[in-house]
Amino acid sequence: MKYNFPITKTTNKKVKPDPDTLEFGNVFTDHMFIMNYTEGKGWHDGRIVPYAPIPMDPAASVFHYAQEMFEGLKAYKTADGKIQLFRPDKNAERTNNTNIRMCIPTIDPELYVEAIKAVVKVDQGWIPEKPGTSLYIRPFIIANEPFLGVRASKEYLFMIILSPVGPYYKEGLAPTKIFVEDEYVRATQGGTGFAKIGGNYAAGLKSQEKAHELGYSQVLWLDGVERKYVEEIGTSNAFFVIDNEVITAPIEGTILPGITRDSVIHLLKDWGLKVSERRITIDDVYKAYDEGKISEVFATGTAAVISPVGELCWKDRKITIHEGKIGELSQKLYDVLSGIQLGKEEDKYNWVVEV
Numbered sequence: 001m002k003y004n005f006p007i008t009k010t011t012n013k014k015v016k017p018d019p020d021t022l023e024f025g026n027v028f029t030d031h032m033f034i035m036n037y038t039e040g041k042g043w044h045d046g047r048i049v050p051y052a053p054i055p056m057d058p059a060a061s062v063f064h065y066a067q068e069m070f071e072g073l074k075a076y077k078t079a080d081g082k083i084q085l086f087r088p089d090k091n092a093e094r095t096n097n098t099n100i101r102m103c104i105p106t107i108d109p110e111l112y113v114e115a116i117k118a119v120v121k122v123d124q125g126w127i128p129e130k131p132g133t134s135l136y137i138r139p140f141i142i143a144n145e146p147f148l149g150v151r152a153s154k155e156y157l158f159m160i161i162l163s164p165v166g167p168y169y170k171e172g173l174a175p176t177k178i179f180v181e182d183e184y185v186r187a188t189q190g191g192t193g194f195a196k197i198g199g200n201y202a203a204g205l206k207s208q209e210k211a212h213e214l215g216y217s218q219v220l221w222l223d224g225v226e227r228k229y230v231e232e233i234g235t236s237n238a239f240f241v242i243d244n245e246v247i248t249a250p251i252e253g254t255i256l257p258g259i260t261r262d263s264v265i266h267l268l269k270d271w272g273l274k275v276s277e278r279r280i281t282i283d284d285v286y287k288a289y290d291e292g293k294i295s296e297v298f299a300t301g302t303a304a305v306i307s308p309v310g311e312l313c314w315k316d317r318k319i320t321i322h323e324g325k326i327g328e329l330s331q332k333l334y335d336v337l338s339g340i341q342l343g344k345e346e347d348k349y350n351w352v353v354e355v
């Protein structure tokens, strides 16, 4: 290993949660990774320390102007006890693309992945082994220079925290009900839609609350200019299977380039299916439904891998997709992708990285 991060072990180990009660993101492990950035010095002092609150100056710029970013990936334990990450190099690459947009200094991708491996190794006893569970990894960066002027911070913290998580859907791959949002927008070209930042999430909460109040689990975002083209489902990428063509929004600055999305596109092409990264209007989705041509809709993301959509509601018109049941393609994608992540399926594309 090129990097050797000093480790301070906790003297006060926590009690691990019962694997049957794991939810998403409410339990954290014993340790965390932390590294500082100082202008003139670069990133320095990467280290592993006991998980604990961090002292922050109230003037730290992240509190005022939201200069920050985050990532999300998972560590899995295989049947023979190996620890695997799924395409962590892609998270490193995406971090730097986000950082450039947010005026945050970039990080050496090799250091980034080594830091993830190092902290996961220290807390490997926290990786749950029950089917459907995993260790969620949350790298993030915050601007922490105490300064109220508006410009990029000269100091940052890069941290990695870990959280054992349960299956995203307790009842298995249950199809979701999705509300098509035509009031609020998530992103426009030239904005920050492609960057993984808290600001995009804060701005989306209102719409999510509205969808929940109406009895829907998530929103389908339309493009921010014409409110016509389908873009993302909540915080995941959206796929539509119409007339044997699998369609997903193109990477043109407004959608988040999901790693699951990219993996799904690879698999579908490999299976000989027609996959198109192109714009499609919500009108065309409904027209395809009327003509009986839409067979499946699903969302992709690290948290749930594949999440089938059972119902869409746009301007009070509800349509049921695939009789509200999971489609064959969604099921196959889920089985193969999660199989690769868990070491049950052959890793043809070298996506898996052992810790």
Ligand SMILES: *Cc1c(COP(=O)(O)O)cnc(C)c1O
Pocket (backbone or CB within 6 Å): 072, 196, 232, 234, 235, 236, 237, 256, 257, 258, 259, 260, 261, 300, 301, 302, 303
């Ligand atoms: C993280 C994220 C995704 C999914 O990306 P994955 O790399 O597949 O987890 C999709 N959309 C948004 C807005 C996201 O933040």
